[in-house]
Structures are given as structure tokens and as C-alpha cells.
Amino acid sequence: MDLLDLIDAVQSVADGVLFGSTYALLGIGFTLIFGVMHKINLSYAAASIGAAYGSLLLLSGFTAAPAIVVFMAAALCGGVIGALVYFIGFKFIPVANPLATLMSTVGLLLLIDEIIVHTTEGVPLAYPALYSDVVVRFGQFMLRGDLMFVFVLGCACMVLFLLLLYRTRLGIATRAVSQQPIASQLCGISILQVNVLTFVVTGMLGGIAGAMSGAAIGMLSPLLAQPLTVKGLIVTVIGGLGSIPGAIIAGLIVGGLESLFQFLRGVTERDLYIMMLLFAFLVFRPGGIFAKASGRD
Amino acid sequence: MRIVSIAAAALLAGVMTGLSGGAFAQERTVKITGFGAKSGVVRVFGVNSEAAMKAAAEEINKAGGVTLGDGTKAKLSVEFLDDRCNAEEGISVIRRIASTDAFVAIGPTCSNVAESLFGILQKKVGDASDSGLQFPVFADVAAKGGLAAISEWAFRNVPSELEMYKSLFAWLKREHPDLKTIYGGVEKDFAHSNATYGVMKKQAEENGFQLLGTGEWLLNDTNFSTQVREMRRANPEIVAISAHPFTTCGVLREMDRQGVKPKLLIGLTSSSSIETLQGCAKQAEGIIIPTSFAPVTPEAKAAAENVSKQGGSMDLHSAAAYEIMFILKDVIESQKIMAKPDTVQADRTKMRQGLAALKETKGLLGKVGRTNDREAIKPYLYVYAKDGSWQVLHKPSS
Numbered sequence: 001m002d003l004l005d006l007i008d009a010v011q012s013v014a015d016g017v018l019f020g021s022t023y024a025l026l027g028i029g030f031t032l033i034f035g036v037m038h039k040i041n042l043s044y045a046a047a048s049i050g051a052a053y054g055s056l057l058l059l060s061g062f063t064a065a066p067a068i069v070v071f072m073a074a075a076l077c078g079g080v081i082g083a084l085v086y087f088i089g090f091k092f093i094p095v096a097n098p099l100a101t102l103m104s105t106v107g108l109l110l111l112i113d114e115i116i117v118h119t120t121e122g123v124p125l126a127y128p129a130l131y132s133d134v135v136v137r138f139g140q141f142m143l144r145g146d147l148m149f150v151f152v153l154g155c156a157c158m159v160l161f162l163l164l165l166y167r168t169r170l171g172i173a174t175r176a177v178s179q180q181p182i183a184s185q186l187c188g189i190s191i192l193q194v195n196v197l198t199f200v201v202t203g204m205l206g207g208i209a210g211a212m213s214g215a216a217i218g219m220l221s222p223l224l225a226q227p228l229t230v231k232g233l234i235v236t237v238i239g240g241l242g243s244i245p246g247a248i249i250a251g252l253i254v255g256g257l258e259s260l261f262q263f264l265r266g267v268t269e270r271d272l273y274i275m276m277l278l279f280a281f282l283v284f285r286p287g288g289i290f291a292k293a294s295g296r297d
Numbered sequence: 298m299r300i301v302s303i304a305a306a307a308l309l310a311g312v313m314t315g316l317s318g319g320a321f322a323q324e325r326t327v328k329i330t331g332f333g334a335k336s337g338v339v340r341v342f343g344v345n346s347e348a349a350m351k352a353a354a355e356e357i358n359k360a361g362g363v364t365l366g367d368g369t370k371a372k373l374s375v376e377f378l379d380d381r382c383n384a385e386e387g388i389s390v391i392r393r394i395a396s397t398d399a400f401v402a403i404g405p406t407c408s409n410v411a412e413s414l415f416g417i418l419q420k421k422v423g424d425a426s427d428s429g430l431q432f433p434v435f436a437d438v439a440a441k442g443g444l445a446a447i448s449e450w451a452f453r454n455v456p457s458e459l460e461m462y463k464s465l466f467a468w469l470k471r472e473h474p475d476l477k478t479i480y481g482g483v484e485k486d487f488a489h490s491n492a493t494y495g496v497m498k499k500q501a502e503e504n505g506f507q508l509l510g511t512g513e514w515l516l517n518d519t520n521f522s523t524q525v526r527e528m529r530r531a532n533p534e535i536v537a538i539s540a541h542p543f544t545t546c547g548v549l550r551e552m553d554r555q556g557v558k559p560k561l562l563i564g565l566t567s568s569s570s571i572e573t574l575q576g577c578a579k580q581a582e583g584i585i586i587p588t589s590f591a592p593v594t595p596e597a598k599a600a601a602e603n604v605s606k607q608g609g610s611m612d613l614h615s616a617a618a619y620e621i622m623f624i625l626k627d628v629i630e631s632q633k634i635m636a637k638p639d640t641v642q643a644d645r646t647k648m649r650q651g652l653a654a655l656k657e658t659k660g661l662l663g664k665v666g667r668t669n670d671r672e673a674i675k676p677y678l679y680v681y682a683k684d685g686s687w688q689v690l691h692k693p694s695s
Contacts, residue, residue, distance in 0.1 A: 015522045122340040124543045221543045223517040267513045
């Protein structure tokens with residue numbers, strides 16, 4: 001490997017890590033819902049992309065709305081879609097049957113995807129990005145301004161989210177329901193309210209993640225829902241189901257490694273290594289990055 | 298007097314019967330069934346094909362409809378079924394259509410569906426040992442080369458990408474002798490893109506261009522920085538991208554960011570659509586694409602407007618569906634197809650024979666030749682993106 005190859009390898013990792021912040025946000029959404037309800041919401045990434053589409057629809061009456069307004073609209077749409085997902089896919093499904101909610105979220109994933117396809121005819125739509133023409137160069141090495149913005153925004157969202165979770169009454173209630181649902185109810189915490197708010201807050205995060213994905217690519221397409229669902233799940237497993245710091249770190253790692261494997265082994269093998277990483281975690285570290293190593297049978 | 302009354306009544310009854318028979322004949326409707334992707338990410342293909350078929354049917358009906366084998370006039374109606382761009386669904390859809398009175402179907406939109414679906418048709422007409430479906434299918438969009446050869450019941454009205462890119466690279470060599478190097482980019486997991494890239498690469502090399510490398514990505518990829526960095530390092534004079542609008546735009550944007558500015562850009566036929574311009578008009582500026590449709594003739598302009606009124610967009614794919622409707626009308630009339638429930642199999646055989654006998658058909662850009670293996674030789678031209686729209690760059694046939 002010569003110097004140029006080394007620079008390209010580092011560059012690939014940097015690009016991947018920056019883009020990985022969207023995976024991290026999606027991972028947080030998956031993991032928080034699992035943490036609170038012990039259920040996987042497979043429609044989460046599709047809802048996030050749906051929220052990004054919703055932001056375009058919401059602002060369609062305004063010509064050239066600033067990107068930051070579009071992002072805020074995406075968060076708003078994400079919150080609304082999150083609440084809808086809860087009421088359609090979770091609220092009325094028997095709690096004792098986890099497979100039923102899993103299947104209902106698969107149905108919602110397909111439903112949201114088809115709604116997007118039928119609304120847009122599947123045609124990709126341009127999505128605004130901030131700092132898309134900014135490139136920071138260090139000799140041969142360069143960092144994309146839009147991806148740096150996406151990364152900083154992603155980090156800011158994560159910090160805000162952690163503050164919400166650990167410094168507010170809602171956060172305390174959420175964690176209480178997550179750890180001791182019956183005791184929380186006895187303490188007067190409304191499980192319904194906490195569940196709805198969890199879906200709204202994670203939906204808002206998802207909306208921002210969807211908007212960040214659209215901004216990073218410069219376009220929105222229903223094609224995004226499936227790979228982001230897979231990436232979100234991988235991040236959640238590698239980070240550890242229910243672990244928020246794990247989801248953040250895993251998102252960045254998966255983003256970086258994906259890009260590195262693309263550079264080293266090409267597109268046809270890239271996902272193979274990410275899947276092998278997933279299996280390695282499932283076998284050797286099923287609790288995720290921050291879990292203690294567990295013994296095998 | 299009584300005899301006169303009876304005679305008058307009989308005459309009146311006869312006239313009434315004749316009138317109602319005539320009225321009944323005028324009300325006959327022949328349903329043409331189309332099928333293709335109307336859900337999923339390639340839904341736009343199905344939407345456009347359906348709109349084009351409906352626009353053509355409306356034109357034909359306005360001009361009096363189609364004359365059936367028994368001399369009666371019939372109006373055309375269009376039904377369009379969704380195969381979800383899925384081979385199994387496509388086979389199920391064609392079996393469903395074949396179980397009705399339909400004597401022909403137009404579709405599918407996806408090459409992977411066409412490849413499997415043509416495989417269940419009888420391979421050789423008259424082969425008693427082959428129990429394959431004996432039903433003519435006329436493809437409008439499925440673009441992968443040579444598919445009609447699978448069965449003698451399969452027909453296509455899609456342009457030959459081999460001919461188009463062969464001509465394009467020969468023209469480039471003539472017009473831009475200073476350009477020597479080329480770099481390719483391909484959507485590796487999409488049959489059409491992959492097959493067409495093979496054609497582009499071969500034609501580029503045969504015309505003396507030096508291939509410096511190939512960037513590969515997947516249909517739903519979102520990050521192209523690694524591929525474009527390799528492209529930048531190769532510093533090619535021409536970049537040829539064989540991908541659909543979503544990733545074509547992703548790559549063009551990344552090229553813009555990394556400052557990759559080739560002297561010439563070449564794109565995939567399917568990207569000569571409004572989607573590319575909606576997604577990345579600025580970055581796609583100047584890209585050259587061969588296509589078998591552009592609104593350059595009065596017929597083509599009128600057809601594009603009619604398709605637009607039906608909620609679709611006219612491009613090289615939907616133009617094929619539009620043309621097929623007129624071809625079917627001609628074959629129904631020349632083969633004296635009856636379109637009655639008791640003549641279904643005979644009508645299907647006549648339709649197949651009529652389509653197979655065609656040597657030339659009328660297309661929106663001019664005459665379309667027909668080959669012995671049931672493919673089309675369509676006229677084409679090169680378009681390029683300029684100020685957010687597709688402009689004609691060159692007409693090779695002129």
C-alpha cells in the first residue's frame with residue numbers, strides 16, 4: 001500500500017464515520033424503543049425516510065425553504081409518524097405476543113414504503129443540504145462540509161437526547177418504565193404516555209436521521225428505506241440492544257468499516273464483512289460493545 | 298288492412314333488430330391488457346406505460362376504433378396489472394391474463410421479469426411436445442438484449458442498446474478524436490445497468506478508447522466517495538455511467554464535490570428521463586445519452602402531450618408502449634381478429650403470426666424495422682442535458 005492508498009483508506013474511513021452519524025441516530029431509535037417496550041420496531045427507518053419526504057411535502061408551498069427549516073420540519077413529521085406507528089402497530093397488539101408486534105412493524109415498513117412510492121411514483125426527489133459546496137482540504141485529504149454538518153448535527157442530537165433522557169422528568173419516567181414497568185405504574189407514571197412520548201421523541205430523531213441521509217446524498221428515494229433498516233438493526237445489535245452509548249459508537253464504527261471495506265474489497269464484498277461482524281458480535285458478544293463478554297454453552 | 302299492419306310491424310321489428318344489431322356492434326370493446334411494475338421503486342415505469350397505452354387507445358378510438366374480423370368496429374380499452382417487477386408475480390400475472398379472453402398482452406417493464414416470463418411460453422410454435430403457454434406477449438420496456446429469442450411467442454419493441462452505443466462511440470471517435478481515455482461506472486446489482494455497461498465497455502474499447510478503470514456500486518447505495526476518488530486519480534477524459542437516475546445523481550454530485558470534471562459524460566438510456574433532471578440537473582449538465590424517443594416530430598410531440606394528460610411521462614420506454622398499441626391495431630385488422638370468446642386461441646395464433654410477419658412498423662421517430670428474432674430496430678438520436686432539459690445533440694440516421 002503506497003502513500004496515496006493510505007490516504008485513500010483514511011479518507012474512506014473518515015467519510016464513513018461522518019456518514020455513520022445517521023446510522024447512530026437510527027440505532028438510538030431502534031434501541032430506545034427496544035429498551036422501553038422490549039420490542040423491535042422494524043418500520044423505524046422507513047418512518048424516518050417518510051418523515052424526510054413529509055418535510056418536503058410540508059414545505060412544498062414555500063419556494064427554496066432553508067435546509068435547516070426542512071430539517072426541523074422532518075423532525076416534526078417524524079414525531080407525528082412516530083405517534084401513528086405506536087397507535088397502529090403497537091397500542092392494540094397484545095403485549096404477550098412479541099411476534100405480533102414484530103410482524104405489524106414489518107407491515108408498517110412495507111406500508112410506509114408503498115405510500116412513499118405511490119405519492120412520488122418512486123421518482124427520486126432532490127433534498128436540500130447545508131454546506132454541500134464546502135470542502136475542507138488538508139493536502140490530499142479532504143472532508144465534505146455537508147457530511148461534517150451532518151456529523152455535528154447528529155452529535156448535537158445525541159447530546160440533546162442524552163440530556164432529555166438523564167436530566168428531565170420524561171427521561172426519568174422513560175428509564176423507569178424501561179427498567180420496572182409495574183413499579184413505575186405504582187408510582188403514578190402513565191405507561192401509555194411514556195410509550196407515546198418515546199415514539200414521538202425517537203420519531204423526531206428518526207426524522208432528523210432521514211433528513212440527514214437525504215442531505216448527505218442530495219436526494220430522497222424509497223430505495224433508502226431497506227438499507228437503512230438493515231444498517232439500523234446491525235448498529236442496534238453491535239451496540240447492544242437497549243444501549244444508547246453502544247448505538248452511537250456502533251453507528252460510527254459501522255459507517256467507517258463499511259466505507260473501508262468498500263475501499264479494500266469492493267462493492268460486491270463490502271456488505272459480506274459487515275454481516276460477518278454482526279455474526280461475530282452475536283456469537284462472541286451478544287450484549288454488544290459495552291457488555292461484558294459472555295460465556296458460551 | 299290487417300296484413301298491412303302485420304307487414305309494417307314485421308318491417309319495423311326488422312329495422313329495429315338491424316339497428317340494435319348495429320348499435321351493439323358499435324359498442325364492442327376490445328380490452329388490451331398491459332402489465333409491469335406499478336409498485337416499488339420502479340413504479341414510474343408502469344405508470345408511464347399505462348398512461349401511454351391509454352393515450353394511444355384514446356387516439357385510436359377518436360379515429361373510429363379498430364375493425365374486427367367480422368367487419369364490426371370496436372373501441373379499445375386498457376387494463377394494466379402490477380407485477381411488482383418480480384419474476385414470480387409476472388408469471389402469475391401472465392397466467393391470469395391468459396386465462397381470460399385476451400389475445401395479446403403488453404409488458405413487462407423489468408428485464409428480470411421478461412426473462413423468466415418468456416421462459417414459460419412455448420419456445421417453438423407448433424411443437425406438440427412443448428406445453429408452454431401459447432400466448433403472444435409484446436414487451437415495451439424490458440431492455441436487456443436478446444430476450445425475444447427465448448420464445449416465438451415473445452416480441453419486443455425496445456431499442457437495441459448495442460446499436461445505440463456502437464453508433465455513439467463511433468461518433469465520439471469521429472467528433473472528438475482528441476479524447477482517448479474513459480472511466481466506467483456501473484450499478485452492479487441491476488440487470489439492465491450491468492448488461493448495458495458490458496456493451497458500453499466493449500464499444501469504447503473497439504473504438505480505441507482506453508478504459509482506465511470501473512467504479513462499481515449498488516442500486517441503493519448512498520456513498521460514492523471511494524469510487525469517485527479512484528475515478529479522480531485515474532483522471533479520465535470521458536466518464537460513462539451505466540446506472541439509473543438515483544445513483545447516477547449520487548455519483549455526479551460526488552464527482553462535483555471532488556472536482557472530477559471529465560471532458561465528456563455518457564449516461565444510460567434509462568437516465569434520459571425527467572427523473573435525472575429533477576434530481577441533479579446542475580451536475581448532469583452536458584451528459585450525452587442515446588435514446589429512441591425525443592419530442593422532435595409533430596407525432597412525437599402530440600403523443601407526449603397526450604401521455605402527459607393521462608398522468609404519465611413520455612420517454613423511450615413509454616413511447617414503445619404507445620407505438621405497440623398502434624401496431625396491435627394494424628395486426629388486429631390485417632389478421633381479421635374476431636375478439637370473441639369462442640375465437641380466443643385462434644385470435645392468439647393470428648396475432649402471433651401477424652406480429653411475426655411484420656417487417657416494418659411505424660414509430661414516433663420514423664420507421665421501425667423488425668428482425669427475424671422478433672426484436673425492433675428503432676431509430677434513435679443522442680440527447681444531452683442542457684439548462685434542466687433534454688436537447689437533441691445528434692440524429693445518427695439523418
